[in-house]
Amino acid sequence: MAPVTDESIKKEVNRGAWTAEEDQKLAEVIExxxxxxxxxxxxxxxLNRCSKSCRLRWMNYLRPNIKRGNISDEEEELILRLHKLLGNRWSLIAGRLPGRTDNEIKNYWNSHLGKKIKQKEKKNGNSTKEGSKTKKTGVIEEDNAEVKQRDTANGGEDSEVCFDVDEFFDFSNESPLTLEWISKFLVQDESLCKLS
DNA sequence: AACAACCTCAACCGCATCAGA
DNA sequence: GTCTGATGCGGTTGAGGTTGT
Incomplete structure (x- = not known):
């Protein structure tokens, strides 16, 4: 008997949107x-669904305490800042936004924030990615080097939305308290990764 | 009212990493 | 140390909805 793998299932699995009935069955089994x-x-x-599909459905939709829609200004601001720090590490960003999923944040970024940023970039004729990123301290500096690289690969979409992006993203002007918070944040995530 | 263009978001895909044998 | 299966992640796609003409 051939082993049942995702590959072998592929030919016959259900695909596309989940029905309420499927959701219920999945939730029951997970419970x-x-x-x-x-x-x-x-x-x-x-359900005739592959394991990945089930996991994704649970993580992005069925999980308890999931917030849906209406991303607040505070959340948006946090996303922007975290993205600046971490780049496209959506799961890390989502980890700092209770009830939000990486997929939701990624979608929000691609459909809302990315666009806003591009618009502003056009308006101003240029982005602010040069200059303001030069001087960082400690952990932040190291991390930003990596992020900077990734951002460049992304096409350097970082700019501003409806605020002064230089000020907003320039951590060299950040208060010691904020810098401490960011450092803690990064260290925390590192140790969490090591633990899990 | 009809159609096209655009937007949003759920879901899929492929790759990377981890954990256990 | 190596192999293999499971899991997690980010990028991409496409269906359905909305808006504009």
Whole structure:
């Protein structure tokens, strides 16, 4: 008997939008055996969905405490700042926004913030990615070097939305308290990664 | 009212990383 | 140390909805 892999399932699995019935079945199975062993979950739920699809549905939609829509100004501001710090590490950013998923933040960035930024860039004729990023301190400096690289690869979409981006993103002007918070934030994430 | 163009977001895909055998 | 399966992540796609002409 051939092993049942995602590849072999591919030909016959359900795809596309989930129905309410599928959601319910999936939630029931996860309630019983927890959100791990997704292949087992997929099989038990009898949904004809691959493990990845089940996991994604749970993570982005069915999980308890998920907030949907209406990203607040504060959240938007946080996303912008975290993106500046971390680049496209959506899951890390999402980890700092309770109830938000990486997929939602990624979509929000691509459809709202990215566009806003581009518009502003055009308006101002140039972006602010040069200059303001030069002097950073400690952890932030190191991390930004990496982010900077990634941002360049992204086409350097960083600029401003409806505020002065130089001021907003220039951490060299940041108060010691904020810098401390950012450093803590980065260190925390590093140690979390090591632990998990 | 009809159609096209655009936008949003759920879902998929491929790759990287991790953990256990 | 190596292999293999499971999981997680970011990029991309496409269906459905909305807006403009």
């Amino acid at each position: 019983i055996q927890g959100a791990k062993r997704w292949k087992k979950i997929a099989a038990k739920a009898g």
